[in-house]
Amino acid sequence: MAQTVEALVDTLKLLADQTRLTILALLKEQDLCVCDIVNVLQTTQPNVSQHLRKLKQGGLVVETRKRQWIYYSLNVEDKPYLKGIVDQLPSMKNQLEKLNPNCCP
Template identity: 40%
Template sequence: MTQEIERAANIFKLLGDKTRLSMIKMLESQDYCVCEFVEIFKTSQPAISQHIKKLRDAELVQESRRGQWIIYSLNRDNELFSLVKSILAHLPNQDFNLKQLEEQGRRISCK
């Protein structure tokens, strides 16, 4: 029981960061590459990669290679995914981020 509490506390700590919480919400509806997150959050690639690493280390995010790109997706097989899903249910949809990039002609297609 203590291990479950520890893992849940770690999830809450990770998702206590606005950028990581937004990333997880965005990944709920589609997969992203780092370059798309860089454009959306207007921050450096190393900073985004650090956020991704923390999410990946917690097994909330998984990666797959598509050609030269690494694409990130939500790990729905994580044992605490139901907890994450219940948190995400209370957040607004974030799909507007990619739509906004497309409208500004700044969408980078990594797929």
């Protein structure tokens, strides 16, 4: 898929934020709900929701409703120009192991 320079700049701006890049690293491991991300990042729900909104608008994440919960997942399969970046994101498995299993069943 051909990428315009402007679209690529917008995507790279999204990735230039530490919180958004951390969220992508988390979602690289597994789909997560907002409360899981809040728990790992130790920040507020409105803050996480704002970052997820931007990532969703940029086409980097998608949401799926499971009962009353909304789960977020990576959406970069159709963006080969991001593969190298996503592959280089550090593992977040240790942080995810500490999640409260009762957050989003």
